Amino acid sequence: MSADTHIAEGNDPVYVTDALIAEDIDAYLEKHQHKTMLRFITCGSVDDGKSTLIGRLLYDSKMIFEDQLASLENDSKSVGTQGGEIDFALLVDGLAAEREQGITIDVAYRFFATDKRKFIVADTPGHEQYTRNMVTGASTADLAVILIDARQGVLTQTRRHSYLVNLLGIRNVVLAVNKMDLVDYSAERFYEIVSDYSHFAKQIGMDSFLPIPISGLKGDNIVEKSPHMPWYQGPTLLGHLEEAPLSDTAMQDYAFRMPVQWVNRPNLDFRGFTGQIGAGSVRPGDPIRVLPSGKTTRVKSIVTHDGNLDLAVAGQSITLTFEDEIDCSRGDVIVQADEPCEVADQFEATLVWMTDAEMLPGRPYLLKLGTQTVTATVTEPKYEVNVNTLEHLASKTLGLNAIGVVNISTDRSIPFESYATNPDLGGFILIDRMTNATVAAGMIHFALRRSQNVHWQAVDVDRDAHAAQKNQKARVVWFTGLSGSGKSTIANIVEKKLHALGKHTFLLDGDNVRHGLNRDLGFTDADRVENIRRVGEVARLMTDAGLIVLTAFISPFRSERQMVRDLMENGDFVEVYVNTPLDVAEERDVKGLYRKARSGQLKNFTGIDSPYEEPEHAEVVVNTVELSPEEAAEKVLEYILR
Structure with a gap:
């Protein structure tokens, strides 16, 4: 450690030389290791000054080394956005893309300390596109600093972030009205903004907040009281941060x-x-x-x-x-023991959707709550929330950054508490089973009453007894492939051969079930997911009766085919991929569907304007260019009877 290195000691730098290290460093560490730690976030709209505020806190709390300060001064001159003054945002906007665009796109975590407390601050993005990053930063925070540009007032992102802060259970909120230097430190403007925000806070159920007029660039009311605003008698921002209660406490x-x-x-x-x-x-x-x-x-x-x-x-x-x-x-x-939490498998919850791909009702996701990971499905939203008006909007799905209230069902009962009572046992994330990407954050409200009233009924004549009576092994043979690939033709031949051998079978065909069971469903991605979910449940019930069930469905998504596989006993799901190139399937076009899709008359058609995800580990693959339907059926039959 060089002689010009310093360690922050309150607001006064302590310079450390080699001679002082041995006797002083242990005392310094001992003094600081027992301090409490406050985690807080800064949030708000784009260019409200979040990064500048954090840079100012780091600077004023003497948490910048000499080489960092020199680099900051040089960078400020080269960037030249603050009229020759130090650009404190450069301490936080570490990504090159952020400096080029002038916005924060990632969650930047910074550490600093004072004599009273240690801090971890998350500088969260203001742009709507990166709302999911803001939720990530807020999930572990004890306190939120919501910034407002004094010139702009309360904006859409101010409302969105405030709604999320309240939703995530952060009860200690600071409303930092920034850039007061650009409105001549006007008390009238400050109280006008506080009045507007108070009205919105009351609507979302935010019980209280602390308004502080500041200037991140000039340092007003950050660490020291501002001489420019004698009309403000409250605490400085840092003073409040040092005294704020911790969630663990x-x-x-x-x-x-x-x-x-x-x-x-x-x-x-x-x-x-x-x-x-x-x-x-x-x-x-x-x-x-x-x-x-x-x-x-x-x-x-x-x-x-x-x-x-x-x-x-x-x-x-x-x-x-x-x-x-x-x-x-x-x-x-x-x-x-005498005050346990609840255990259930169905809940009402609020979801914040965090990915570009829409939420698909009925699709299985992984739900991670605390240290538990279970499979969960989401029903279509009860409503979506408009964060500007707080209206409850009808919606069949949720898109990027949407907030909605839904019902969730898990594959087994889990212990939980409402998020409002205990965020650790009420907050969860949803994970895409195929990509392992986090797609949503959720907050449980309560268990659905029907989850307490619906139980599995034990039966004496079970699945194995039904199958033994028929002298066969119950299973599902799932044919998947493009329209026109030959799924139904091959499945029909396989069923005839099984019937001739005395086997008890049933064929569920994609077109046939849409005349009855699934007549209410269309061909959107969400409807396709629900189509396969229903068919999977019916197929499982039929295997409970001891039958060999054959299904012929395009079933374009791997997630839904995996969902049906998970419903079955190990080894009882046989995926048959009828592999036919798109041009060959389109050439056959026995129903004229491809022609309609190409002309725009038929929307969401698999292979044209809706994707087909090929199986990665199918038990049987039959190529209908190389094999006739009869030969393909023989290959499938050989696997089933083996």
Whole structure:
């Protein structure tokens, strides 16, 4: 460490030389390691000054090294956007694309500290296109600083971000009216903006917020009181940040909750359950319950790297050992025995859609809540929220940055709490099963009552008994391919051959089911997903009756074919890819559909203006250019009977 290096000590730089390092550095680290940590975000519309504000906080709290300061001064001169003054936004806008466009497109995290507290600040994007990044930054924040350009007032993105901040449960909100220097530090303008925002805040249920007039560029009311605004008597921004309550502290008053992250088994003599306490506190001897199983026991010990504890509270990462040997694994939640959380498999929730591809009702996604990961499907939205007017709009799907209220069904019951009560057990993300991309963030409201009232009924004559009576193995043979590939023709031949062998079968054909079961569905992507979901459920019921079910559907999406596969027992789903090139299928065009699609008379036609996703791991592939329908059927039959 060179002699000109300094460490921030409050608002005064402390210069460190080699001679002082040994005696001072340990004392410095000891002083700072026990400080509380506040996580906060800055958000608002484009060019409201978020990056400049954070740069100013870093600068004024002396968290910039000499070489960084020199580089900042040089960059400010070369960029030249602030009339020769230091451009503090350059400390945060680290991406080249951001500097070129003049906007923040990623979530930039920065660390700084004062004598009283340490801080992690997330500079979140203001542009509507990057709302999903703002949600990411806000998901772990204790406090939100919502910036407003004093010249512009309350804008659409101000409303959108405020709605999301409130939705995400951030109750400590600062309304920072920035660029007051550009409106001559007008008190009238400040109170006009505060009045406008108060009206909107009341509409969205935001109980309170702290308005502060600031200038990020000039430093007014950031660290020191501004001499230009004597009419403002409230705290400075940094002063409020140093005193704001932490979310972990608030959660200590709730009943004990700890999602299990992993089972700690270093040897045969020790078995503990590790995780971070999400709410409440725990002591050795406390009665606890493991959900969803409901098994009960008592805490034997609280183990940490630094030794056993007599008390652990929200925010701490610990390992619990139990007095009894009971099942507990990753994804389970350990709770206070006499005050457990709910367990259900159907919920109402708010979704923030975060990807360009629309939400498709009925499509299976992965739902990750805490340490649990389950398969979930979303019904069509109850309504979508217009963040400008707060109207509830009818909608069949959700697009990028849309916010809607939906019902969600999971493949098994999971422990949860409403997001308003406990964000750790009420907040979740949805993940695309094919790409592993996060597509949505969600907040659970409550369990649907019907999930408490609907249970599986045990039956004595089960699936295996039905199949044994027919002397066969029940399974689904799923033919997929383009229109005109020959799916129905081949499936029909296979069924005739199975029938001749004395097998009990049923053929579900794509066209036939649209005359009855699915007559209400069209050919949009969302309707195609629902079409396959219904057929999959019917096929599963037929296999429960012991039948060999053959289906002939285009079924263009891998996700839906995988959904049906997941409904079946392992090995009972046989995917048959009828591989026919598009030009060959179009040449056949026995129904004239391709001709209509090419002329624009038929919309959303697979292969023309709607995609077909080829199977990647089909059990049987038949190429109808190389094989006749009879030969293709023989190949399928050979696999089924093998």
